[in-house]
Amino acid sequence: MNIQPITALNFQNFQKTNKPYASTPKANNNLSSLPCDTVSFSGRSISDSIWNNFVKETPRFNRIATTFLNATESIARKLEDDGIYFIREMFEKEAVKNPDSKLSKVNRSKTFVVRDSIRTTLFSKNPYNVSDLFNKIIPEYADSGYHIAYIDTSVGEMMGRGYIPVEEERLINKFFGIEHTKESHYKYFMELKKLGYEYEDAKKLLAKYIKEGKEPNKEEFIEIVKSLKKSIPDIDIRLDKNRINMDGLPEEYKYFIGKPQKSGYEDIQLRFIRDVDKDNPKPVYHELLIQFGPTYNRNARKEHDMVYDHLRLFKELHIPLHEPVMGEVTFKEHPEKGVEKFISDVEDMFRTKVSKTLINNGKNADFFGNIEDNDEIFFTQLDISKFERKFSNIIGFMREYYKQLSQKAQMSSIASEQIGRDQRDDLRLINKIKTLLSETIDALNDEHDLSIS
Numbered sequence: 001m002n003i004q005p006i007t008a009l010n011f012q013n014f015q016k017t018n019k020p021y022a023s024t025p026k027a028n029n030n031l032s033s034l035p036c037d038t039v040s041f042s043g044r045s046i047s048d049s050i051w052n053n054f055v056k057e058t059p060r061f062n063r064i065a066t067t068f069l070n071a072t073e074s075i076a077r078k079l080e081d082d083g084i085y086f087i088r089e090m091f092e093k094e095a096v097k098n099p100d101s102k103l104s105k106v107n108r109s110k111t112f113v114v115r116d117s118i119r120t121t122l123f124s125k126n127p128y129n130v131s132d133l134f135n136k137i138i139p140e141y142a143d144s145g146y147h148i149a150y151i152d153t154s155v156g157e158m159m160g161r162g163y164i165p166v167e168e169e170r171l172i173n174k175f176f177g178i179e180h181t182k183e184s185h186y187k188y189f190m191e192l193k194k195l196g197y198e199y200e201d202a203k204k205l206l207a208k209y210i211k212e213g214k215e216p217n218k219e220e221f222i223e224i225v226k227s228l229k230k231s232i233p234d235i236d237i238r239l240d241k242n243r244i245n246m247d248g249l250p251e252e253y254k255y256f257i258g259k260p261q262k263s264g265y266e267d268i269q270l271r272f273i274r275d276v277d278k279d280n281p282k283p284v285y286h287e288l289l290i291q292f293g294p295t296y297n298r299n300a301r302k303e304h305d306m307v308y309d310h311l312r313l314f315k316e317l318h319i320p321l322h323e324p325v326m327g328e329v330t331f332k333e334h335p336e337k338g339v340e341k342f343i344s345d346v347e348d349m350f351r352t353k354v355s356k357t358l359i360n361n362g363k364n365a366d367f368f369g370n371i372e373d374n375d376e377i378f379f380t381q382l383d384i385s386k387f388e389r390k391f392s393n394i395i396g397f398m399r400e401y402y403k404q405l406s407q408k409a410q411m412s413s414i415a416s417e418q419i420g421r422d423q424r425d426d427l428r429l430i431n432k433i434k435t436l437l438s439e440t441i442d443a444l445n446d447e448h449d450l451s452i453s
Contacts, residue, residue: 057117058096061284064274065095065118068286071144072120078140082132083125087294091120119287121297123366127268127290128239130257131248137290138270146272149285151234152198156226163255168225171195172202185210192228201227234271262347263308263355265300266363267291293366299358306443307350310436314343316429318422319401331397335404338397342390349387350437353377354444378448379441387441391434398426 069088076086097117124132138148155165171192185206192199205224237257244257260266268290277283291297314321321340331338354377361374379387402423406416 061096061117064284065120068118068146069095069120071141071146072122072288075137075140075144076122079132079136082136084132084137085123085125086120087123090294090297095120117284117286119289121289121291123293123297124290125293126367127266127292128243129245130237130239130268131246133237133268133270133290134250134253135248141272141288145275146286147275147278148233148235149271149273149283150231151271152229153232154201154226155228155230158230158232158255159226161255161258165225168228171197172221172225172228196230198229198231201229236269239266239268263303263351264359265303265355266359267300292363295365296359296362296367299362303355303358306440307354307437310433310440311347311350313429313433313436314347317426319398319426335397335400339394339401342393342397345390346387346394346437349383349390350440353379353383354440376448377444379445384441387437391430394430395427398423398430402426 069092073086073088076084095118097119122137141147155163155168159165174188189199189203192202202224205220205227209220233256235253235256238260239257240260241257246254246257270288272286272288273283274286291300317339319336319339321336321343323336325334325337329337331341357375357377361371364373365371402419405419
């Protein structure tokens with residue numbers, strides 16, 4: 001079989017998502033029927049139990065965090081001439097993630113693994129010199145008893161950072177040369193496993209085509225490759241690629257470099273595991289951030305508290321967002337897309353007016369050494385009117401979504417009650433987000449003595 005090499009151009013249409021089945025439009029199953037055993041993850045008894053467990057762990061984590069802070073302080077002293085420094089008093093009180101924050105992350109991710117129980121921040125006068133990370137900072141932590149944790153990442157995610165899947169292409173290409181029997185498939189996937197791939201998604205896709213007695217076409221082949229997962233170092237470099245100096249950076253680390261968040265926020269994030277936890281199935285993860293400096297950190301925290309924390313609550317909604325639907329999308333037939341659209345508008349408003357300005361101001365101070373260009377942040381009466389209208393639209397489309405869901409679904413009384421609970425939860429959450437963002441507007445305007453009501 002003639003298979004073209006996989007290049008960035010081959011994957012041009014797939015950069016927007018790394019979901020294994022993203023190329024196949026999916027109907028909105030939420031408008032058909034809900035299973036009778038549907039359970040809301042936000043159930044109080046479940047959340048209370050998780051929260052109580054986090055509280056019990058806190059004293060032990062405090063002891064572990066002290067050791068990590070000591071190591072970080074020592075490393076910063078050694079690397080002072082390289083522009084690395086650490087202000088311990090800024091982070092000592094928050095070195096252990098609090099139970100409320102952990103529970104929020106569990107609710108958003110729907111997983112019980114919290115990969116940043118211990119965390120702190122190093123400052124670098126030039127984080128763009130990323131070779132320092134791999135040649136100096138990581139080796140110093142290794143000498144102090146910490147090694148980089150690993151995380152399962154799809155090939156598609158790696159490709160979004162510039163990874164070229166040459167090895168994956170060779171392995172999948174080999175698949176087309178074997179005899180298609182259960183025995184040969186088993187041997188093939190065992191070979192993938194020995195090479196470090198988690199292949200379950202690829203296996204399901206391939207099995208589908210074999211069952212139908214056909215070989216995947218070019219697009220399907222690309223999706224198979226993208227769905228392969230590998231265990232790689234848990235390192236996330238979110239920096240302006242145009243400024244990065246990669247001299248001396250090992251080739252295998254270049255695809256760890258991503259891009260700033262939508263807010264413009266840049267940093268380096270990595271997670272360590274203690275050497276004593278190397279065989280522990282539930283190790284304690286230590287998160288290390290590397291940022292431009294203390295002003296940048298304070299502004300990023302302010303942005304986190306005033307914007308990011310509030311916007312990410314949208315992810316806790318029961319209403320399905322960002323799910324593809326078949327055919328032409330209209331808000332009348334798909335009111336959930338109306339919810340999605342106006343939530344996006346709210347996010348854009350606060351990222352543009354608040355987040356990006358705070359981040360840029362912090363970077364001006366610590367990296368460029370120039371605070372004269374700092375911009376002021378406030379909301380006009382016109383901004384506030386737009387804000388009110390967008391939330392009115394969100395609530396209106398949300399009510400219509402749940403109305404349609406109730407009308408179209410064939411369900412039991414249990415499922416019907418669940419829909420009612422989900423709607424009440426979502427409306428309460430939307431009103432909570434609106435209140436929190438309104439408080440952000442008031443606080444920012446108060447800083448400028450603006451009394452806009």
